[in-house]
Amino acid sequence: xxxxxxxxxxxKANPLEPIxxxxxxxISDNLVSQIDDALDVRELLKIRVHLxxxxxxxxxxxxxxxxxxxxxxxxxxxGVIVIYRKIDKEKINAKKEERIKALxxxxxxxxxxxxxxxxxxxxxxxxxxxxxxxxxxRGGRR
Numbered sequence: 001x002x003x004x005x006x007x008x009x010x011x012k013a014n015p016l017e018p019i020x021x022x023x024x025x026x027i028s029d030n031l032v033s034q035i036d037d038a039l040d041v042r043e044l045l046k047i048r049v050h051l052x053x054x055x056x057x058x059x060x061x062x063x064x065x066x067x068x069x070x071x072x073x074x075x076x077x078x079g080v081i082v083i084y085r086k087i088d089k090e091k092i093n094a095k096k097e098e099r100i101k102a103l104x105x106x107x108x109x110x111x112x113x114x115x116x117x118x119x120x121x122x123x124x125x126x127x128x129x130x131x132x133x134x135x136x137x138r139g140g141r142r
């Protein structure tokens with residue numbers, strides 16, 4: 001990654017809020033899997049390291065996370081780590097298929113039919129015959 005690309009990603013990461021925290025437990029497998037899922041949805045993440053309780057310094061955490069997630073460390077400032085990984089559509093689809101197989105169910109997409117105002121009014125009038133006579137004046141005559 002070039003320095004210009006890294007600078008552009010730093011600029012994009014500036015307004016982001018950290019969505020993960022590393023504390024006294026350090027890096028666990030659960031944390032890595034959650035960060036991996038988040039990187040599948042977002043390319044850029046901020047992670048906060050609690051400096052008082054963390055067993056290692058933020059740079060070491062950043063290097064370990066980048067290695068385990070196949071990501072790149074954009075910057076480490078104080079207790080904040082910024083990580084980037086390009087979204088891989090094939091990997092995401094493979095994960096979805098794996099989850100579906102684990103459930104043992106076939107996902108059926110719901111068919112949604114959007115009805116217009118006239119269709120809804122017609123169905124309402126069929127259910128409630130008195131509704132035809134209580135309509136407001138339909139224009140024309142007054």
